[in-house]
Amino acid sequence: MNPFRRSPYVIAAAVLVYVFLYAPIVGLILYSFNASKANVTFEGFIPAYSEHVVMDGSLVKSSPCGPFHWYCELAKNNDVAEAAGNTLTIAFVATIISTIIGTMAAISLQRYNFRLKPFSQLSLYIPIVIPEIVMGIGILTLFSQVFGWLNDFLNLTGNARLSLGIVTVTVSHIAFMVPFVALVVQARLQGFDKSFEEAAMDLGANEWITFKRVTFPMILPGVLSGALLAFTLSLDDFVITFFTNGPGSTTLPIYVYGLLRRIITPQVNALSTVWILVVFLAVLTLQILQNREQKAHP
Amino acid sequence: MASEFAVEMRDVVKRFITPEGSEMAAVDHVTMRIRNGEFFSMLGSSGCGKTTSLRMIAGFEWPTEGEVYIEGQAMGHTPPFQRKVNTVFQSYALFQHMTVFQNVAFGLEMEGASKAEIDKRVGHALEMVQLTGMGRRKPKQLSGGQQQRVALARALVKTPDVLLLDEPLGALDLKLRKEMQLELKALQVQLGITFIYVTHDQEEALTMSDRIAVMSRGKVQQMGTPVEVYERPSNKFVADFIGESNFFEGKIKSLSKNEASVFVPGLNAEVTGMPISEGLVKGEEVVVCIRPEKIRVTEKTARAEGLFHGRVSNTVYIGADTHVFVDVHGTQFKVWEQNRISRLDPKSFYVVGQEVSLMLMPENTLVLKKD
Amino acid sequence: MLKRLRESKSAQGTLLALPTTMWLFVLLIIPLILTMIVSFGKRSPDGNVIYTFTLDNYVRLAGFSHDCPDGQATCFDPLYVNILVRSLSLALNTTVLVIALAYPLAYFIARAHPKQRNMYLFMVLIPLWTNFVIRVYAWMMLLRKEGAINIILGWIMHLLHIPFTPLEMLYTPGAVLVGMVYEFLPFMILPIYTSLEKIDNSLYEAAADLGANARRTFMRVTLPLSMPGVVAGTILVFIPVMGTFIVSDILGGRQVILVGNLIQRQFLDARDPTFGSAASLILMVMTLIVTYFYTRKFGFGEEIVVA
Numbered sequence: 001m002n003p004f005r006r007s008p009y010v011i012a013a014a015v016l017v018y019v020f021l022y023a024p025i026v027g028l029i030l031y032s033f034n035a036s037k038a039n040v041t042f043e044g045f046i047p048a049y050s051e052h053v054v055m056d057g058s059l060v061k062s063s064p065c066g067p068f069h070w071y072c073e074l075a076k077n078n079d080v081a082e083a084a085g086n087t088l089t090i091a092f093v094a095t096i097i098s099t100i101i102g103t104m105a106a107i108s109l110q111r112y113n114f115r116l117k118p119f120s121q122l123s124l125y126i127p128i129v130i131p132e133i134v135m136g137i138g139i140l141t142l143f144s145q146v147f148g149w150l151n152d153f154l155n156l157t158g159n160a161r162l163s164l165g166i167v168t169v170t171v172s173h174i175a176f177m178v179p180f181v182a183l184v185v186q187a188r189l190q191g192f193d194k195s196f197e198e199a200a201m202d203l204g205a206n207e208w209i210t211f212k213r214v215t216f217p218m219i220l221p222g223v224l225s226g227a228l229l230a231f232t233l234s235l236d237d238f239v240i241t242f243f244t245n246g247p248g249s250t251t252l253p254i255y256v257y258g259l260l261r262r263i264i265t266p267q268v269n270a271l272s273t274v275w276i277l278v279v280f281l282a283v284l285t286l287q288i289l290q291n292r293e294q295k296a297h298p
Numbered sequence: 299m300a301s302e303f304a305v306e307m308r309d310v311v312k313r314f315i316t317p318e319g320s321e322m323a324a325v326d327h328v329t330m331r332i333r334n335g336e337f338f339s340m341l342g343s344s345g346c347g348k349t350t351s352l353r354m355i356a357g358f359e360w361p362t363e364g365e366v367y368i369e370g371q372a373m374g375h376t377p378p379f380q381r382k383v384n385t386v387f388q389s390y391a392l393f394q395h396m397t398v399f400q401n402v403a404f405g406l407e408m409e410g411a412s413k414a415e416i417d418k419r420v421g422h423a424l425e426m427v428q429l430t431g432m433g434r435r436k437p438k439q440l441s442g443g444q445q446q447r448v449a450l451a452r453a454l455v456k457t458p459d460v461l462l463l464d465e466p467l468g469a470l471d472l473k474l475r476k477e478m479q480l481e482l483k484a485l486q487v488q489l490g491i492t493f494i495y496v497t498h499d500q501e502e503a504l505t506m507s508d509r510i511a512v513m514s515r516g517k518v519q520q521m522g523t524p525v526e527v528y529e530r531p532s533n534k535f536v537a538d539f540i541g542e543s544n545f546f547e548g549k550i551k552s553l554s555k556n557e558a559s560v561f562v563p564g565l566n567a568e569v570t571g572m573p574i575s576e577g578l579v580k581g582e583e584v585v586v587c588i589r590p591e592k593i594r595v596t597e598k599t600a601r602a603e604g605l606f607h608g609r610v611s612n613t614v615y616i617g618a619d620t621h622v623f624v625d626v627h628g629t630q631f632k633v634w635e636q637n638r639i640s641r642l643d644p645k646s647f648y649v650v651g652q653e654v655s656l657m658l659m660p661e662n663t664l665v666l667k668k669d
Numbered sequence: 670m671l672k673r674l675r676e677s678k679s680a681q682g683t684l685l686a687l688p689t690t691m692w693l694f695v696l697l698i699i700p701l702i703l704t705m706i707v708s709f710g711k712r713s714p715d716g717n718v719i720y721t722f723t724l725d726n727y728v729r730l731a732g733f734s735h736d737c738p739d740g741q742a743t744c745f746d747p748l749y750v751n752i753l754v755r756s757l758s759l760a761l762n763t764t765v766l767v768i769a770l771a772y773p774l775a776y777f778i779a780r781a782h783p784k785q786r787n788m789y790l791f792m793v794l795i796p797l798w799t800n801f802v803i804r805v806y807a808w809m810m811l812l813r814k815e816g817a818i819n820i821i822l823g824w825i826m827h828l829l830h831i832p833f834t835p836l837e838m839l840y841t842p843g844a845v846l847v848g849m850v851y852e853f854l855p856f857m858i859l860p861i862y863t864s865l866e867k868i869d870n871s872l873y874e875a876a877a878d879l880g881a882n883a884r885r886t887f888m889r890v891t892l893p894l895s896m897p898g899v900v901a902g903t904i905l906v907f908i909p910v911m912g913t914f915i916v917s918d919i920l921g922g923r924q925v926i927l928v929g930n931l932i933q934r935q936f937l938d939a940r941d942p943t944f945g946s947a948a949s950l951i952l953m954v955m956t957l958i959v960t961y962f963y964t965r966k967f968g969f970g971e972e973i974v975v976a
Binding site for chain 3: 009011014017027031104105111112114117124127130142171174232243253260275
């Protein structure tokens with residue numbers, strides 16, 4: 001019926017790419033049920049439930065959690081809980097701050113003219129055109145120099161000494177998240193018809209009420225997608241965190257990386273599976289909410 | 299040429315699935331025969347099936363049932379690029395990444411024309427639409443009217459048997475649109491090729507067309523020359539859609555080949571008119587239709603034959619004409635009076651409340667089927 | 670003061686943009702300047718920075734060393750130059766492969782029924798939401814000698830009665846390439862999709878109407894109009910690949926050393942921040958040069974923001 005239907009080659013290529021995208025994830029999830037502690041070969045599922053963990057060499061014969069043995073081990077792992085807590089704290093705080101200041105910057109860049117504008121606009125592209133590692137070591141250098149100098153100058157000792165930690169990670173995350181928020185919101189503002197605002201002002205609303213009642217509700221979808229993007233960037237970040245974290249501010253990616261360099265048990269897979277599931281469900285919920293919102297207010 | 303007809307649609311049906319999941323016939327058993335060299339318009343409001351019909355001729359859509367013939371050849375599922383018809387799109391669909399010249403040359407390149415020939419024919423086409431010297435510009439650098447001309451040149455350079463135009467003037471302002479209407483018509487006469495023109499603008503259709511198909515809800519309501527569709531609308535829809543009309547409902551009292559007498563309760567009188575719709579029978583509920591410019595208003599006279607007496611309820615002066623609204627037994631007539639005498643002359647117009655008589659000529663009074 | 674602010678549009682604009690601009694200035698621009706200063710410094714014996722002005726680090730990067738085995742004053746060893754060239758060629762190969770994989774899929778999604786497009790896009794994004802590190806780890810499991818790929822290949826070969834010895838895939842340049850392609854594929858699919866989706870259907874119809882068949886419509890209309898997406902995707906893929914060190918660290922073992930690994934080791938194992946800073950600046954300059962010439966040729970991709 002459709003004269004422009006897709007050719008079978010395109011469909012075949014698309015299927016292959018999807019297989020490529022999903023094969024590693026399927027493997028990852030499968031191995032989280034591995035009976036082998038070494039997790040090199042897949043030795044089958046853990047066959048049975050028992051009161052205590054029964055091992056045969058590196059094989060788990062039975063466990064209180066049965067096939068979900070590694071998930072139970074994961075739940076008992078305090079390091080993981082701490083890392084997850086750090087990751088979420090950093091992501092939430094950084095998302096809130098970067099969404100607020102990024103939206104402000106987007107409005108400013110789209111609506112106002114001021115002397116600093118070209119510089120402000122240009123600075124938004126820095127995280128896109130400069131490799132993350134360059135920023136990472138730059139920020140590390142900045143913090144270590146400034147902290148060293150301040151510690152000496154203020155004669156700080158012991159716990160009072162400034163050092164890398166959860167604050168430095170959060171502050172650095174905001175630095176690479178803000179531009180994305182600002183650019184996404186700016187893109188939404190570009191398609192925004194100014195006559196809506198003019199109409200509001202014409203009807204007697206001042207600038208603030210116009211912003212609150214007209215502009216903000218209309219750019220809200222853009223702000224939300226900017227925030228979502230920023231949040232995922234923060235959760236996913238490894239490089240910047242790697243250079244700016246300190247004792248006690250380990251995030252999940254850093255924790256997993258640490259494990260990969262030592263010994264890998266199926267616990268890592270269990271962690272990954274839970275991670276994928278949580279993110280998947282979170283995004284799905286968000287999508288459904290957004291769809292419902294769109295249906296309610298088309 | 300192989301066939302008398304440039305394009306023929308035989309009992310064509312096009313069904314779509316709507317977003318709600320139900321089926322809808324956008325084009326419902328349409329049959330049209332478009333002659334060679336004709337300027338043919340499909341006229342109707344949005345959703346009437348005119349654009350879908352055009353797209354089936356172009357080959358962008360294929361009929362669910364029925365068949366489209368071009369030059370006598372059944373088109374079946376022939377793709378657009380193998381049909382000898384070309385389209386001027388409503389949105390112009392100019393390739394923004396190409397210059398004007400490259401846009402116009404595109405179709406010739408697809409034919410494998412030589413570079414020299416392309417240069418010659420593109421130059422000629424641009425000259426025809428008065429865009430000589432604009433070849434190097436990008437479409438974005440042109441005004442709306444110029445873009446429209448590029449779209450026209452791009453289609454015409456292929457020397458199609460039939461040129462399809464999908465509301466090509468819709469985006470232009472009124473003055474430019476009127477100019478382009480005359481230009482398009484002149485171009486069509488000069489080139490002698492068949493134009494199939496889709497529009498919702500009745501004036502545009504009346505101005506340019508040799509024949510018009512008035513469409514509504516996927517069906518052709520009437521097909522005929524501009525004079526036919528205006529003077530002899532075949533049903534109430536056409537009479538209402540094209541021009542303005544006074545409609546009165548009534549019942550046929552007596553009926554002959556050339557004359558019908560209809561009792562109109564709203565006027566409490568019998569009206570004599572021409573039976574237009576086919577298959578009218580005595581006693582049928584019908585609609586009587588009179589065009590406002592075909593009614594004559596006079597100061598109240600005693601002669602009763604074919605006259606209605608009423609009172610002027612409102613007058614609207616619009617320069618060339620005055621629209622007079624007359625109340626007859628609670629029924630409103632609208633009458634257009636041409637201002638042959640200067641309005642500055644106090645005798646030239648009727649005042650509100652004045653008693654007047656209306657004269658209806660039976661040959662201008664049309665008796666139509668109810669929808 | 671408040672009154673002045675209310676009246677001055679430019680003051681309002683400055684104030685609104687100020688937090689972001691300051692944040693970026695302090696955390697992105699000052700660090701870059703610091704990196705530059707450090708790169709001209711010297712390493713103290715305990716691994717700290719002595720601020721002077723010397724080009725030693727750059728000379729060393731270029732391959733000239735004062736620390737020669739057989740007592741020569743200077744000798745030449747293109748070790749670091751090789752690393753730079755390897756990183757550059759890996760980034761180019763990755764980008765080309767990613768385009769080759771991403772384009773058909775983006776095209777498939779863009780030409781799908783509008784109702785299904787979101788689902789197909791969602792399916793592209795799901796792998797992206799698992800963590801970067803986790804994705805590399807997943808490939809490590811697939812590629813190792815006892816991994817899934819060798820197992821499946823083994824089955825196939827067994828069915829075909831061909832003797833099979835498991836392939837050594839992990840810790841090879843190929844493994845790093847596959848890992849990079851996998852990591853950055855979605856960043857190419859999204860912008861290409863966006864630019865394809867923007868192409869109005871009437872343009873395809875116009876091309877067909879003017880006599881172009883499917884292949885020529887693709888070459889003359891679809892491909893040129895989707896170039897902004899390809900350009901944006903290239904920037905989003907090429908630059909991070911140049912600086913990534915985890916993929917090569919985990920999938921390349923000690924076999925595949927890229928600039929990223931070099932820099933990382935200077936800051937952790939070798940503790941020579943001055944040399945690391947110099948390498949990092951060179952990396953930045955290299956990516957900027959490539960990006961500059963690339964975007965000058967093809968224009969800066971508008972789609973970059975949407976992705």
